[in-house]
Amino acid sequence: MVYKKFGYVFRQIREQKHISLSDFSSIGISKATLSRFERAETMMNFEKVVQALQLMGIGLEEYEYLLNDYAPNESEALLKEIEMAFLKQDKKALDNLYKVAFEAGYPYISLAAKASYTELSSENIDTITDYLYDIKVWGQIELYVFYFTMNKLSIRDILYILDLFLLEKKHKIFNSVKYLEIFVCACCRAIALLASKSYQEYSAHILNRVESLELVQSMFLRNLLNLSKGFWTYRFKDEKAGNTMMLQALEIFHQIGSQEIAQYYQQQYDLHVKKVNM
Numbered sequence: 001m002v003y004k005k006f007g008y009v010f011r012q013i014r015e016q017k018h019i020s021l022s023d024f025s026s027i028g029i030s031k032a033t034l035s036r037f038e039r040a041e042t043m044m045n046f047e048k049v050v051q052a053l054q055l056m057g058i059g060l061e062e063y064e065y066l067l068n069d070y071a072p073n074e075s076e077a078l079l080k081e082i083e084m085a086f087l088k089q090d091k092k093a094l095d096n097l098y099k100v101a102f103e104a105g106y107p108y109i110s111l112a113a114k115a116s117y118t119e120l121s122s123e124n125i126d127t128i129t130d131y132l133y134d135i136k137v138w139g140q141i142e143l144y145v146f147y148f149t150m151n152k153l154s155i156r157d158i159l160y161i162l163d164l165f166l167l168e169k170k171h172k173i174f175n176s177v178k179y180l181e182i183f184v185c186a187c188c189r190a191i192a193l194l195a196s197k198s199y200q201e202y203s204a205h206i207l208n209r210v211e212s213l214e215l216v217q218s219m220f221l222r223n224l225l226n227l228s229k230g231f232w233t234y235r236f237k238d239e240k241a242g243n244t245m246m247l248q249a250l251e252i253f254h255q256i257g258s259q260e261i262a263q264y265y266q267q268q269y270d271l272h273v274k275k276v277n278m
Contacts, residue, residue, distance in 0.1 A: 004040035009066050011038040017056055027051045079144045082113045087260040091117040112148035120152045138173055143182040158190055166209040184221045191228040195235045203232055223252050
């Protein structure tokens with residue numbers, strides 16, 4: 001049965017927390033219903049499963065990891081591989097991931113991989129743009145697709161999508177640490193991308209909104225924002241001060257960040273700043 005493991009894992013959690021079947025009657029789930037679910041004789045509706053997990057203090061994401069034996073789901077695993085290959089600028093790996101994702105039935109993740117190592121056709125860009133504009137509920141896949149394809153989108157589309165979040169006082173995705181991190185990374189990439197194209201006001205708008213909304217919640221994001229802010233300062237205000245800010249941020253990445261992250265941003269600095277001044 002496809003849902004056999006749902007009940008089995010649920011029962012393991014319940015028994016570990018010493019919660020009886022009768023305890024769920026307070027949320028409208030009878031002992032008989034829950035018992036049949038745990039024995040894989042029937043499936044509970046989604047709303048009831050969520051309520052039952054909440055009663056046990058377990059989130060849906062954690063439950064999914066337990067169901068998958070702590071392994072990420074297929075789409076999440078693909079995105080992580082794309083991220084690593086992107087940081088390494090490994091075109092061969094990205095090309096392979098483009099094909100793997102397409103064959104696995106993830107066309108937008110496939111295009112995200114492709115956009116990370118080569119140009120997209122106008123048809124591909126239209127496909128991604130239509131996809132992003134049609135999104136009603138933003139999740140990890142949608143945020144990553146936007147992040148990886150951003151440099152292929154029009155300036156208008158980049159600003160429109162970011163403002164869906166930045167113009168709200170507290171968008172609901174900011175309640176998730178994971179989603180917030182992806183979004184702030186996208187903002188930092190947009191700041192650098194727009195600044196490199198001389199869009200001073202647009203890049204400043206993103207930078208100011210990220211700061212005013214206090215979206216930076218970790219040392220990594222703070223340092224990444226400082227790097228982006230340094231590039232903006234370098235481009236539009238004070239080359240020397242901006243360069244100092246970037247070098248300080250890069251030094252921190254080299255000292256405490258992963259080797260892949262440090263090398264990627266060092267390469268970006270060398271490409272957009274160092275070589276220009278040689």
